[in-house]
Amino acid sequence: MTQRADYQKLDVYIKINLGLNGQKLAHPNGHENRTAAMCRRFARHMGYDVELTKELFYAAALHDAGKVPIEVSILEKRDQLTPAEWLIIQSHPINAFNILMSLDLTDNSIPMGILHHHVNWDGSGYPHVVIQGADIPLIGRILHFIDVYDAMTHPRFYRSQALDAFTPKETIKQLVKEASKFDAELLAEFIIMLEK
Numbered sequence: 001m002t003q004r005a006d007y008q009k010l011d012v013y014i015k016i017n018l019g020l021n022g023q024k025l026a027h028p029n030g031h032e033n034r035t036a037a038m039c040r041r042f043a044r045h046m047g048y049d050v051e052l053t054k055e056l057f058y059a060a061a062l063h064d065a066g067k068v069p070i071e072v073s074i075l076e077k078r079d080q081l082t083p084a085e086w087l088i089i090q091s092h093p094i095n096a097f098n099i100l101m102s103l104d105l106t107d108n109s110i111p112m113g114i115l116h117h118h119v120n121w122d123g124s125g126y127p128h129v130v131i132q133g134a135d136i137p138l139i140g141r142i143l144h145f146i147d148v149y150d151a152m153t154h155p156r157f158y159r160s161q162a163l164d165a166f167t168p169k170e171t172i173k174q175l176v177k178e179a180s181k182f183d184a185e186l187l188a189e190f191i192i193m194l195e196k
Protein backbone atom coordinates (compact mmCIF):
# COMPACT_ATOMS: atom_id res chain seq x y z
CA MET A 1 0.00 0.00 0.00
CA THR A 2 1.33 3.38 -0.98
CA GLN A 3 2.07 5.27 2.25
CA ARG A 4 1.44 8.88 3.17
CA ALA A 5 5.18 9.60 3.04
CA ASP A 6 5.22 8.21 -0.52
CA TYR A 7 2.48 10.60 -1.59
CA GLN A 8 4.39 13.48 -0.04
CA LYS A 9 7.42 12.56 -2.14
CA LEU A 10 5.27 12.26 -5.25
CA ASP A 11 3.64 15.63 -4.55
CA VAL A 12 7.06 17.28 -4.29
CA TYR A 13 8.18 15.56 -7.48
CA ILE A 14 5.05 16.69 -9.36
CA LYS A 15 5.36 20.26 -8.11
CA ILE A 16 9.03 20.64 -9.00
CA ASN A 17 9.25 18.63 -12.18
CA LEU A 18 5.83 18.63 -13.75
CA GLY A 19 4.44 21.98 -12.70
CA LEU A 20 1.17 22.54 -10.88
CA ASN A 21 -1.02 22.05 -13.92
CA GLY A 22 1.27 19.75 -15.77
CA GLN A 23 2.57 22.68 -17.79
CA LYS A 24 6.09 21.26 -17.77
CA LEU A 25 4.87 17.92 -18.98
CA ALA A 26 5.27 16.44 -22.38
CA HIS A 27 1.64 17.21 -23.17
CA PRO A 28 0.97 20.69 -21.80
CA ASN A 29 -2.59 20.44 -23.10
CA GLY A 30 -3.65 18.74 -19.89
CA HIS A 31 -3.45 15.09 -20.96
CA GLU A 32 -2.11 13.99 -17.56
CA ASN A 33 -4.71 15.90 -15.58
CA ARG A 34 -7.58 14.62 -17.69
CA THR A 35 -6.28 11.05 -17.60
CA ALA A 36 -6.00 11.28 -13.81
CA ALA A 37 -9.56 12.62 -13.51
CA MET A 38 -10.87 9.91 -15.83
CA CYS A 39 -9.04 7.21 -13.86
CA ARG A 40 -10.61 8.48 -10.64
CA ARG A 41 -14.03 8.44 -12.28
CA PHE A 42 -13.43 4.88 -13.46
CA ALA A 43 -12.24 3.79 -10.01
CA ARG A 44 -15.45 5.15 -8.50
CA HIS A 45 -17.49 3.43 -11.19
CA MET A 46 -15.76 0.15 -10.30
CA GLY A 47 -16.23 0.70 -6.58
CA TYR A 48 -12.48 0.46 -5.88
CA ASP A 49 -11.35 1.32 -2.37
CA VAL A 50 -9.81 4.68 -1.48
CA GLU A 51 -6.26 3.29 -1.60
CA LEU A 52 -6.47 1.89 -5.11
CA THR A 53 -8.36 4.97 -6.33
CA LYS A 54 -5.59 7.22 -5.04
CA GLU A 55 -2.82 5.06 -6.49
CA LEU A 56 -4.54 5.04 -9.85
CA PHE A 57 -4.99 8.82 -9.75
CA TYR A 58 -1.31 9.44 -9.00
CA ALA A 59 -0.14 6.87 -11.52
CA ALA A 60 -2.22 8.64 -14.19
CA ALA A 61 -0.89 12.06 -13.20
CA LEU A 62 2.67 10.72 -13.53
CA HIS A 63 2.30 8.17 -16.32
CA ASP A 64 4.09 10.22 -18.97
CA ALA A 65 6.65 11.84 -16.64
CA GLY A 66 9.24 9.79 -18.49
CA LYS A 67 8.69 12.04 -21.52
CA VAL A 68 10.04 15.10 -19.71
CA PRO A 69 13.71 14.32 -20.54
CA ILE A 70 12.82 13.59 -24.20
CA GLU A 71 13.54 16.35 -26.69
CA VAL A 72 10.53 18.45 -27.61
CA SER A 73 11.47 18.20 -31.28
CA ILE A 74 10.77 14.46 -31.08
CA LEU A 75 7.69 14.74 -28.88
CA GLU A 76 6.12 17.38 -31.08
CA LYS A 77 7.24 16.04 -34.42
CA ARG A 78 4.40 16.19 -36.88
CA ASP A 79 6.01 13.92 -39.46
CA GLN A 80 6.48 10.20 -39.02
CA LEU A 81 9.04 9.30 -36.37
CA THR A 82 12.23 7.57 -37.48
CA PRO A 83 12.83 4.12 -35.92
CA ALA A 84 15.45 5.70 -33.62
CA GLU A 85 13.03 8.42 -32.51
CA TRP A 86 10.33 5.84 -31.91
CA LEU A 87 12.71 3.91 -29.65
CA ILE A 88 13.30 7.09 -27.66
CA ILE A 89 9.55 7.60 -27.27
CA GLN A 90 9.20 3.99 -26.19
CA SER A 91 11.69 4.57 -23.38
CA HIS A 92 9.26 6.82 -21.49
CA PRO A 93 7.60 4.17 -19.26
CA ILE A 94 11.03 2.95 -18.14
CA ASN A 95 12.23 6.54 -17.67
CA ALA A 96 9.26 7.25 -15.40
CA PHE A 97 9.77 3.98 -13.54
CA ASN A 98 13.42 4.79 -12.88
CA ILE A 99 12.59 8.32 -11.76
CA LEU A 100 9.95 7.08 -9.31
CA MET A 101 12.12 4.22 -8.04
CA SER A 102 14.81 6.77 -7.21
CA LEU A 103 12.33 8.39 -4.81
CA ASP A 104 12.64 5.28 -2.64
CA LEU A 105 8.92 4.72 -2.12
CA THR A 106 7.81 2.09 0.38
CA ASP A 107 5.38 0.63 -2.15
CA ASN A 108 6.00 0.18 -5.87
CA SER A 109 2.41 -0.11 -7.10
CA ILE A 110 2.47 3.31 -8.79
CA PRO A 111 5.85 2.90 -10.58
CA MET A 112 4.93 -0.66 -11.58
CA GLY A 113 1.59 0.48 -13.01
CA ILE A 114 3.29 3.23 -14.99
CA LEU A 115 5.98 0.86 -16.28
CA HIS A 116 3.26 -1.27 -17.88
CA HIS A 117 0.91 1.36 -19.30
CA HIS A 118 1.85 0.54 -22.90
CA VAL A 119 1.91 -3.25 -22.52
CA ASN A 120 -0.85 -5.02 -24.42
CA TRP A 121 -2.92 -7.88 -23.01
CA ASP A 122 -0.97 -10.41 -25.11
CA GLY A 123 2.37 -9.07 -23.83
CA SER A 124 3.19 -7.07 -26.96
CA GLY A 125 3.62 -3.31 -26.84
CA TYR A 126 6.43 -1.74 -24.82
CA PRO A 127 8.61 -1.99 -22.86
CA HIS A 128 9.33 -5.55 -23.96
CA VAL A 129 8.48 -7.43 -20.81
CA VAL A 130 7.71 -11.09 -20.23
CA ILE A 131 4.29 -10.51 -18.83
CA GLN A 132 0.78 -10.70 -20.19
CA GLY A 133 -2.91 -10.86 -19.33
CA ALA A 134 -3.97 -10.55 -15.74
CA ASP A 135 -0.32 -10.65 -14.65
CA ILE A 136 0.07 -7.11 -15.96
CA PRO A 137 -0.42 -4.83 -12.93
CA LEU A 138 -4.03 -3.65 -12.65
CA ILE A 139 -3.03 0.02 -12.65
CA GLY A 140 -1.12 -0.50 -15.90
CA ARG A 141 -4.06 -2.30 -17.53
CA ILE A 142 -6.44 0.54 -16.65
CA LEU A 143 -4.03 3.31 -17.61
CA HIS A 144 -3.51 1.63 -20.98
CA PHE A 145 -7.00 2.23 -22.37
CA ILE A 146 -7.76 5.46 -20.51
CA ASP A 147 -4.50 6.90 -21.87
CA VAL A 148 -5.50 5.90 -25.41
CA TYR A 149 -9.01 7.27 -24.91
CA ASP A 150 -7.72 10.67 -23.84
CA ALA A 151 -5.02 10.79 -26.51
CA MET A 152 -7.56 10.03 -29.24
CA THR A 153 -10.22 12.45 -28.08
CA HIS A 154 -7.77 15.38 -27.94
CA PRO A 155 -5.35 16.81 -30.51
CA ARG A 156 -1.85 15.40 -30.39
CA PHE A 157 1.29 16.95 -31.77
CA TYR A 158 2.89 13.91 -33.27
CA ARG A 159 -0.07 12.81 -35.29
CA SER A 160 -0.87 14.11 -38.73
CA GLN A 161 -3.34 16.93 -38.48
CA ALA A 162 -6.14 15.04 -40.19
CA LEU A 163 -6.16 12.53 -37.37
CA ASP A 164 -5.92 15.13 -34.64
CA ALA A 165 -8.93 14.27 -32.54
CA PHE A 166 -11.73 11.75 -32.65
CA THR A 167 -15.16 12.08 -31.12
CA PRO A 168 -15.82 9.96 -28.00
CA LYS A 169 -18.08 7.72 -30.10
CA GLU A 170 -15.42 7.15 -32.76
CA THR A 171 -12.85 6.53 -30.05
CA ILE A 172 -14.99 3.90 -28.32
CA LYS A 173 -15.45 2.20 -31.68
CA GLN A 174 -11.70 2.15 -32.19
CA LEU A 175 -11.06 0.81 -28.68
CA VAL A 176 -13.55 -1.99 -29.32
CA LYS A 177 -11.83 -2.74 -32.61
CA GLU A 178 -8.51 -3.01 -30.78
CA ALA A 179 -10.00 -4.68 -27.72
CA SER A 180 -7.53 -7.58 -27.84
CA LYS A 181 -4.86 -5.11 -26.68
CA PHE A 182 -6.70 -4.41 -23.45
CA ASP A 183 -8.25 -6.12 -20.44
CA ALA A 184 -11.61 -6.91 -22.06
CA GLU A 185 -13.62 -6.90 -18.83
CA LEU A 186 -12.24 -3.58 -17.66
CA LEU A 187 -12.62 -2.02 -21.09
CA ALA A 188 -16.26 -3.14 -21.19
CA GLU A 189 -16.82 -1.46 -17.82
CA PHE A 190 -15.12 1.70 -19.05
CA ILE A 191 -17.44 1.85 -22.05
CA ILE A 192 -20.47 1.26 -19.81
CA MET A 193 -19.29 4.17 -17.65
CA LEU A 194 -18.81 6.47 -20.66
CA GLU A 195 -22.20 5.63 -22.12
CA LYS A 196 -24.07 6.11 -18.86
Ligand SMILES: [Fe+2]
Pocket residue numbers: 063064092117118147
Ligand atom coordinates in the same frame (compact mmCIF):
# COMPACT_ATOMS: atom_id res chain seq x y z
FE1 LIG B 1 2.66 6.86 -22.25
Ligand SMILES: [Fe+2]
Pocket residue numbers: 031063064147
Ligand atom coordinates in the same frame (compact mmCIF):
# COMPACT_ATOMS: atom_id res chain seq x y z
FE1 LIG C 1 -0.21 9.31 -21.98
